Amino acid sequence: MTTRGAPGIRGRLGELCYSSGLLHSLQRVRAWWQRDLRILAYHRVMPLPDPDAYEFDLELISTPPAEFREQMLRIKRYFRPMRLTDIVAALDAGEALPPDTVAVTFDDGYDDNYRIAAPILDEVGVPATFFVSTGHIDSGRPYAYDWLVHMILLTRAERLVLPELGIDIALPPVRAQRRRIAGNVLLRMKWLDAFGQSAMIARLEAEWDMPSAQARPVDCRPMTWAQAREMESAGLEFGSHGVHHRMLARLPQDEMVREIRESKATLDRELRNPAILMSYPVGGDRAYNDAVVDATRNAGFQLACSYVCGTNAEPSENRYSLYRLPVESNMGPGWFAAMLALPQLMSYPTAAHEATGPAVQPCSP
Ligand SMILES: [Zn+2]
Structure with a gap:
């Protein structure tokens, strides 16, 4: 997990760039020589609760609603928000993506994605992809x-x-x-x-006699298929995040393949559009490997996201292990803006290159 709380050097530097008013100019200059695809990774969008009263994982709250709206407005104004399926089409056609392309993604499938994030996305006019763990939507069980x-x-x-x-x-x-x-x-x-x-x-x-099987806590609830269908009708996209939210690279081969295929079959059955997008559950570069990538491709998925931090200079080369930029609740507007404009400088360190053990695994919910 990331160490949240005080924003640290990146946050302070981000706020400084932001308040200097130079950020957009720096972004324009950067776009001359770097046309990388940025994919934002969110989990939950909800008001920040009182930590002493809240009974679940605070780290999964990516951003409160008002900040999320500001973030989407910024993307709409300064970047080119794009659907992942349109990115798949561009990659298939061998077309370069426009400069400053940003895709917005959500992992897991919490019901606040439906209640809070989807109406804001609709209002601002930013597309997004929701990677859901189908078993949790089927059962309603907490993650x-x-x-x-x-x-x-x-x-x-x-x-x-x-x-x-x-x-x-x-x-x-x-x-x-x-x-x-x-x-x-x-x-x-x-x-x-x-x-x-x-x-x-x-x-x-x-x-501890605390079974999750019948628990339906209001603060930890997956969305329903009816909600997902409503979101899909509004133009939002869905993809697989496995069936049971297991680390695919840490399953036996047959179970790993089953997680990938079953999640696709369920999505294809429950939703109108065929599922072609995947995000590997659980963070870091240990969540997937070559066998997971092969199984994902063979199941019919056409693009997959990891939870490794970074941007994608040549997305056609890593279209089954795309890097993302996690959004965290301790990012002020300046840090968020700076991360988007200058991601190499302002995002959390890239796990792929630095993960040597549990102590440094910066992107892991
Ligand atoms: Zn997840």
Whole structure:
């Protein structure tokens, strides 16, 4: 997970560039020599809750509604927002993308994407792609990582014992401290295989008597298929984010292929347009590998996004592992604007080149 809170050097530099009024000129100069595709990655758009009262993962909140609207207005004004399917068509035709092309994407499929983000996108006139985990939309069950955070925040157990991660610690009463522990668990568990992750969460659900199966918490709810269809009718796009939101590269081959194919079959059945877009669940460059890319292509997907930070200088060369720019809730308007205008300088460090272990895995929800 990223370390949120104070914006740090990038944030301050971004605000400085922004307030200097030079940002757009710098962007214009940059566009002369760099025509890279920028893809923004969001999760949830919702008002920032009181951390002491909120029972789920704060890190999944990408931006509050008013800021999101400002961000979309900026994209509309200074960039060329484009649908990913139109980008696929341009790549197929061998056409260069226009300068300053930006695609807006969302991962997971939370219902705030329908309630809050979609009306703003419609109002401003910016297209977007929603990568959804089809199993969660089918079942309505909360997302596993979010539920894990929920359990660690609320359990009455006095200790957190996770031998598979080498964790055996007392659980403090203060929620902020528990949040830090939960963040650490999320980070470490991504080094387990996907079944190991599921088994660990299932064991905690049983031990702590906090089953997610029937839970329908209002703050952690997937959208429904009816909502997805309504969004699709309004011109928004959908893609696969797997069935169960598992790390595809950490599944046995047959399970990995099944996740990819089943998610496509479900999307093709539930929605009008065939699913040709994919985003690999869970962050970083360990979430996918050559076998995952092959299975994605063979299943009929025509483009896929990773959660590795960066822009795409030649998207035809990495159209099954496109880099994205994650939007985080601690980005002020200046930092966001600077990240879009000068992404190499102002985005979070690129995980692909720096990921040597859990301590540096900057893009991981
Ligand atoms: Zn996800």
